[in-house]
Amino acid sequence: MPMKIENGPFWKRVEENLHNDFMRGAVAGMQDRGYVRRLGVIEELGHWEEWRSLAEQIRKHTLENLDFYLMQLSENVAKRGGHVFFAQTAEEANDYIRRVALEKQAKKIVKSKSMVTEEINLNPVLEAIGCQVVETDLGEYILQIDDHDPPSHIVGPALHKNKEQIRDVFQRKLGYTKSSDPVELARHAREMLRRDYLTADIGITGCNFAIAESGSITLVTNEGNADLVTALPKTQITVMGMERIVPTFEEMEVLVSMLTRSAVGQKLTSYITVLTGPRDEGDVDGPEEFHLVIVDNGRSSILGTEFQPVLQCIRCAACVNVCPVYRHIGGHSYGSIYSGPIGAVLSPLLGGYDDYKELPYASSLCAACTEACPVKIPLHELLIKHRQIIVEREGKAPVAEKLAMKAFRLGTASSSLYRFGTKFAPSAFAPFVEDGRVTKGPGPLKAWTESREFPAPSKERFRDWFQTRQKGGNPS
Amino acid sequence: MKVSLFVTCLIDLFYTNAGKATVELLERLGCEVDFPKAQTCCGQPAYNSGYVKEAKEAMKQMMRAFAHADYVVTPSGSCAAMVKEYPHLFHGDPEWEEEAKQLAAKTYELTQFLVDVLKVEDVGASLHGRATYHTSCHMTRLLGVKEAPLCLLKNVKGLELVPLPNAHQCCGFGGTFSVKMGPISEQMVDEKITHIEEVDADYLIGADCGCLMNIGGRIERLGKPIRVMHIAEVLNQRK
Amino acid sequence: MTRGTIQNRDAFLQTIAERLGRSPRLSGVSRPQWDYAPQWTVFAGYSQDDLLNVLQKQCGLIHTDYIETTSAELAGALRRQVAAYGGGLVIVPDDPRFAEYGLSALLRDEWPAEQTTVHIWNPALGRQNIDAAEQANVGIVFSDITLAESGTVVLFSRNEQGRAIHFLPKTYIAIVPKSTVVPRMTQAAAVIHEQIEKGGLVPSCINFITGPSNSADIEMNLVVGVHGPMKAAYIVVTDR
Numbered sequence: 001m002p003m004k005i006e007n008g009p010f011w012k013r014v015e016e017n018l019h020n021d022f023m024r025g026a027v028a029g030m031q032d033r034g035y036v037r038r039l040g041v042i043e044e045l046g047h048w049e050e051w052r053s054l055a056e057q058i059r060k061h062t063l064e065n066l067d068f069y070l071m072q073l074s075e076n077v078a079k080r081g082g083h084v085f086f087a088q089t090a091e092e093a094n095d096y097i098r099r100v101a102l103e104k105q106a107k108k109i110v111k112s113k114s115m116v117t118e119e120i121n122l123n124p125v126l127e128a129i130g131c132q133v134v135e136t137d138l139g140e141y142i143l144q145i146d147d148h149d150p151p152s153h154i155v156g157p158a159l160h161k162n163k164e165q166i167r168d169v170f171q172r173k174l175g176y177t178k179s180s181d182p183v184e185l186a187r188h189a190r191e192m193l194r195r196d197y198l199t200a201d202i203g204i205t206g207c208n209f210a211i212a213e214s215g216s217i218t219l220v221t222n223e224g225n226a227d228l229v230t231a232l233p234k235t236q237i238t239v240m241g242m243e244r245i246v247p248t249f250e251e252m253e254v255l256v257s258m259l260t261r262s263a264v265g266q267k268l269t270s271y272i273t274v275l276t277g278p279r280d281e282g283d284v285d286g287p288e289e290f291h292l293v294i295v296d297n298g299r300s301s302i303l304g305t306e307f308q309p310v311l312q313c314i315r316c317a318a319c320v321n322v323c324p325v326y327r328h329i330g331g332h333s334y335g336s337i338y339s340g341p342i343g344a345v346l347s348p349l350l351g352g353y354d355d356y357k358e359l360p361y362a363s364s365l366c367a368a369c370t371e372a373c374p375v376k377i378p379l380h381e382l383l384i385k386h387r388q389i390i391v392e393r394e395g396k397a398p399v400a401e402k403l404a405m406k407a408f409r410l411g412t413a414s415s416s417l418y419r420f421g422t423k424f425a426p427s428a429f430a431p432f433v434e435d436g437r438v439t440k441g442p443g444p445l446k447a448w449t450e451s452r453e454f455p456a457p458s459k460e461r462f463r464d465w466f467q468t469r470q471k472g473g474n475p476s
Numbered sequence: 477m478k479v480s481l482f483v484t485c486l487i488d489l490f491y492t493n494a495g496k497a498t499v500e501l502l503e504r505l506g507c508e509v510d511f512p513k514a515q516t517c518c519g520q521p522a523y524n525s526g527y528v529k530e531a532k533e534a535m536k537q538m539m540r541a542f543a544h545a546d547y548v549v550t551p552s553g554s555c556a557a558m559v560k561e562y563p564h565l566f567h568g569d570p571e572w573e574e575e576a577k578q579l580a581a582k583t584y585e586l587t588q589f590l591v592d593v594l595k596v597e598d599v600g601a602s603l604h605g606r607a608t609y610h611t612s613c614h615m616t617r618l619l620g621v622k623e624a625p626l627c628l629l630k631n632v633k634g635l636e637l638v639p640l641p642n643a644h645q646c647c648g649f650g651g652t653f654s655v656k657m658g659p660i661s662e663q664m665v666d667e668k669i670t671h672i673e674e675v676d677a678d679y680l681i682g683a684d685c686g687c688l689m690n691i692g693g694r695i696e697r698l699g700k701p702i703r704v705m706h707i708a709e710v711l712n713q714r715k
Numbered sequence: 716m717t718r719g720t721i722q723n724r725d726a727f728l729q730t731i732a733e734r735l736g737r738s739p740r741l742s743g744v745s746r747p748q749w750d751y752a753p754q755w756t757v758f759a760g761y762s763q764d765d766l767l768n769v770l771q772k773q774c775g776l777i778h779t780d781y782i783e784t785t786s787a788e789l790a791g792a793l794r795r796q797v798a799a800y801g802g803g804l805v806i807v808p809d810d811p812r813f814a815e816y817g818l819s820a821l822l823r824d825e826w827p828a829e830q831t832t833v834h835i836w837n838p839a840l841g842r843q844n845i846d847a848a849e850q851a852n853v854g855i856v857f858s859d860i861t862l863a864e865s866g867t868v869v870l871f872s873r874n875e876q877g878r879a880i881h882f883l884p885k886t887y888i889a890i891v892p893k894s895t896v897v898p899r900m901t902q903a904a905a906v907i908h909e910q911i912e913k914g915g916l917v918p919s920c921i922n923f924i925t926g927p928s929n930s931a932d933i934e935m936n937l938v939v940g941v942h943g944p945m946k947a948a949y950i951v952v953t954d955r
Contacts, residue, residue, distance in 0.1 A: 051751070057747075065744045068744040070724075080719070081717055085722050088726070166933060187940075190940075193942060194942070227881070227882050232879070252904065272923035276919050277919055283872065370617070415514035415516055437696065447655035461492065463513065
């Protein structure tokens with residue numbers, strides 16, 4: 001699955017998803033429970049705003065010195081016998097990984113969750129050379145066996161599926177015969193995947209945080225799947241977005257604390273694992289060979305622009321979990337594996353405006369995302385920046401809107417024009433007013449009045465009332 | 477105390493009662509209220525849609541209109557929040573940066589002004605009924621005004637104030653979002669109304685006319701018996 | 716250790732530097748003094764007893780059994796916990812602490828006598844160790860550092876302590892000497908960072924393990940015991 005989810009034009013996706021009652025119930029339930037839990041752990045921790053400021057400072061410093069830290073990281077990985085491949089593009093990354101798989105004559109590959117490997121569309125490349133690629137994160141596993149149903153949330157990708165749907169998929173594809181009880185479903189996945197871990201030739205992981213000072217990678221899971229992916233196969237390949245790096249263990253622990261609380265309301269997840277290079281000499285398990293693939297794929301184009309703060313992201317999905325728009329339209333509506341507010345900002349940057357031009361407008365700018373972001377990315381402001389670019393550079397704004405905004409500028413830049421223009425509002429509206437309200441509006445009001453009444457302009461503007469009053473008349 | 481009223485385009489044209497209530501309330505509390513006629517619009521509609529050049533022309537007009545004001549008070553949380561952005565938007569502009577800073581520093585949303593500047597929490601208002609308060613997103617998250625409205629409403633005689641469930645969720649206005657993304661906006665406002673009904677509120681009180689227009693417009697269309705009031709109108713209610 | 720290969724680095728880093736509007740910065744950067752340090756305020760001033768209270772409370776929230784004992788009683792407590800988990804095959808690392816804490820007799824004589832087989836991780840046995848871990852009902856380790864705030868045991872890999880011990884067995888028991896307990900990950904990270912600064916090498920695997928494995932991927936329902944152990948217990952030794 002590449003970044004883009006092929007599922008039709010924006011409005012078709014939105015309409016379908018607005019009618020998906022299960023998904024909407026699941027998302028609303030997740031958001032409501034998550035809201036309480038997240039606020040609980042944050043309050044328990046204390047000084048949250050200081051934590052956010054610290055996390056922001058760490059991320060900003062790292063991005064400003066990204067070349068230095070990637071240099072340090074790669075040197076330290078190599079010192080420990082690991083191999084580092086810097087991949088400017090998705091193709092380069094996939095080519096390298098394919099070469100490793102061919103060299104190892106790999107037949108089976110187990111993977112732990114990695115958004116960047118989905119972004120670069122790695123799995124089909126490996127399948128094309130005859131590898132069986134098995135997703136081990138339970139959510140990703142469910143989606144994979146369901147004919148590659150796309151993820152709808154960056155942390156809980158199978159959020160849109162109910163347990164009956166999961167049972168049906170297991171039945172059809174795995175010969176499962178038990179019930180839809182989540183415990184039984186999970187136990188079945190455990191059994192199936194246990195065999196895969198023990199027989200895989202290569203383990204592929206993502207990277208929550210690479211640690212420059214030691215050449216280490218940090219993996220954060222609740223299931224323990226990443227640990228089995230890296231303990232048992234002989235070869236490990238870790239793929240990381242180039243910005244997913246911290247200077248030392250001390251910054252790693254700060255950001256992990258922010259991640260686990262913001263993502264799932266936990267103090268720490270069950271398994272946080274820091275891996276450095278291949279196994280130590282004399283170790284029985286752990287990989288014999290370690291490869292780190294560092295991916296750019298458009299991230300460097302974001303550096304040095306007003307969008308640079310989006311690279312601070314630690315992929316916690318706190319923004320997704322508080323977004324009132326995501327709440328109703330769900331992840332698939334975004335047409336990208338990156339959904340919610342972070343997806344609306346990132347997808348046009350990595351994928352261009354042609355495919356994602358509606359996303360920056362699918363927001364009421366309520367700023368819940370900005371408020372929730374543990375590393376203080378000003379997400380709603382970046383959405384406004386996208387709109388600016390769409391208007392000014394991309395020329396993709398509708399003509400009617402541009403004309404209306406020109407009129408706006410004229411009307412509001414001059415008070416006399418404004419006063420003149422607004423004086424005629426009551427008469428301009430008159431044809432549409434009934435009982436003091438507008439029920440079927442013209443032009444832009446039409447969309448409004450599809451579902452709402454619109455007030456008729458007051459017979460007397462406030463400013464006229466005030467002026468008359470000043471002169472001694474017109475008590476209210 | 478001399479206060480210059482920034483009434484906002486929505487109130488000027490559609491919700492004049494909120495503007496009138498604001499003036500009367502401030503006067504009763506001892507303020508001398510003037511209305512700089514040159515004021516137009518804070519620039520939000522254009523700015524939020526990505527039309528920065530156009531928005532900035534409106535903003536300059538605002539800075540001209542209020543250049544001589546001591547305090548600028550507005551019954552709109554989102555408009556006050558927009559004005560607070562002016563210094564950031566005119567940063568580096570030799571002609572307007574200083575003006576922007578000055579205007580931002582002296583601009584207040586109404587409840588913020590009453591509580592933080594006039595130091596008043598009981599304005600002697602009275603309104604009987606069961607009410608819930610809608611926390612507008614920009615006022616809460618961007619302007620940071622959370623407590624002032626509640627302090628004031630708690631002292632309104634006869635008013636039974638109940639918390640709104642899921643208050644942190646946007647009502648779906650978002651300016652042009654409400655028309656550009658109508659079907660999504662409709663779902664958001666419907667959920668908001670469900671929560672208002674959950675607490676059996678007779679009144680829905682808010683401090684931002686955009687939100688009230690959105691929620692009120694939908695309430696009317698659905699024929700719900702919920703009365704929507706601007707907080708200025710509530711605070712100006714007397715026996 | 717043979718040095719690994721690095722490919723395509725120069726152009727890649729050059730691109731980054733260009734985008735940042737400067738020449739490449741490949742050395743000489745150090746972390747600034749961060750403006751905030753809230754992580755150090757957590758449980759500041761807490762005694763070891765206070766931290767044990769925190770740990771115990773946290774275990775209640777993470778589906779982990781919490782048992783307190785003394786070194787004299789440890790063998791008994793361990794025996795009872797393993798029995799509660801169903802006995803069977805037990806896997807342990809080759810760790811001198813088992814002898815130091817008076818557990819040799821249990822591992823070598825008592826358990827085998829009652830059909831609780833013990834496999835001690837032995838590098839010379841290679842893959843057999845992994846097979847044993849896969850079949851094991853219980854994995855038992857000593858915690859190197861213990862984080863009170865989250866209920867986390869920290870394990871550093873060694874030749875004699877394979878990674879599989881923590882993940883393949885059905886259940887997991889960590890023996891936690893009271894002296895290993897610190898407030899939170901901040902202290903553990905500081906210790907590791909200090910060692911690196913002094914030129915030390917971190918082991919190839921450091922595990923921070925908090926209770927049993929779980930997932931909320933099916934309808935956001937928490938299922939305990941997915942790929943890793945299904946049950947976990949911490950046995951705290953209060954006089955060590």
